[in-house]
Amino acid sequence: MLVTPLRVEMLGRREAPALAALAGRYGEGWARDLLQRWFAAERLWAPASPKGPDRAERVSSLLGLCEVLLRSGGPGVSAASLLIRESWAWLRESVVRALAAAPPSRREEALSQLGRPIAAVLLSAALIAAPELTEEALRFLCPGNDDLIGCLMEVLRSARALAPSGNSGATGPVEDYCRRRLSARLARPPRAEDDWSVEFPAGCSCELCARLEEFLGDPARRSFDWPLATERRRHVHARIDNAELPVRHETRRSGRPYTLVLTKTEALFERDRQARLGCEADLAWLNGPGLP
Secondary structure, eight states: OOSTTOOGGGOOTTTHHHHHHHHHHHOHHHHHHHHHHHTOSOOSOOOOOTTSOOHHHHHHTHHHHHHHHHTTOHHHHHHHHHHHHHHHHHHHHHHHHHHTOSSHHHHHHHHHHTHHHHHHHHHHHHHTTOHHHHHHHHHHHOOSSSTTHHHHHHHHHHHHHHOTTOOHHHHHHHHHHHHHHHHHHHHSOOOOTTOOOOOOOSOOOSHHHHHHHHHHHOTTOOEEEEEOOHHHHHHHHHHHHHTTOSEEEEEEOOSSSOEEEEEEOTHHHHHHHHHHHHHHHHHHHHTSSOOO
């Protein structure tokens, strides 16, 4: 009754010994249930302070909390393990939500903000020697594609800041993964000057999107005049805007139906150039002297 209404954002280094004492007094099962309640997304009542840390900030301080908990012996180790696991469960759900966000700029921003708390979880799992949790996290974070590369680079930069002395056991596999993915990107030839193909993200599979994808994927076509009724034009507009594609879309208001005029823009080439420069900078940082 006393502690259930609290939340994980209220747990700091000062409160950590009390958590270890509670875990020792009431057992691991009770402590697990308590932390699950503290991490619950929706609460009937939870005291809040507008100046207090948010969830990401609190999880980012996990390494310090675990260091305090470990000093309490067995109950502290158990509490630290439970806290790390619940933190990872929350982070995993947060990454899944961020990956589903649109437009891409918002998605990348959301993923980047999760880099520091993810680094804290990996370092904390290494601190208490929890290899099974580390392996679980690495399988999720390194899925064999480039979806999380930006997030993982933020994880690595944050890890160097949180543990300047280094912890290759915690982040070494992430470094190797990013190094391989970035090198593979840079091994691809730069975009040719006459290649106007635009990648269309998966999503809707209607006939309008199929035709839009055909136009976008054609490296030789730069413009497309497309007679479409209002609702159909609105759908194409939305797909282009939500994906932040380098395509200008305007309506020529003559004839029936009006004509949607699509034009691929020069931003296509600038984005590719900036992406390549970003890959080169990230790879140079990975291969550098290890400074944050």
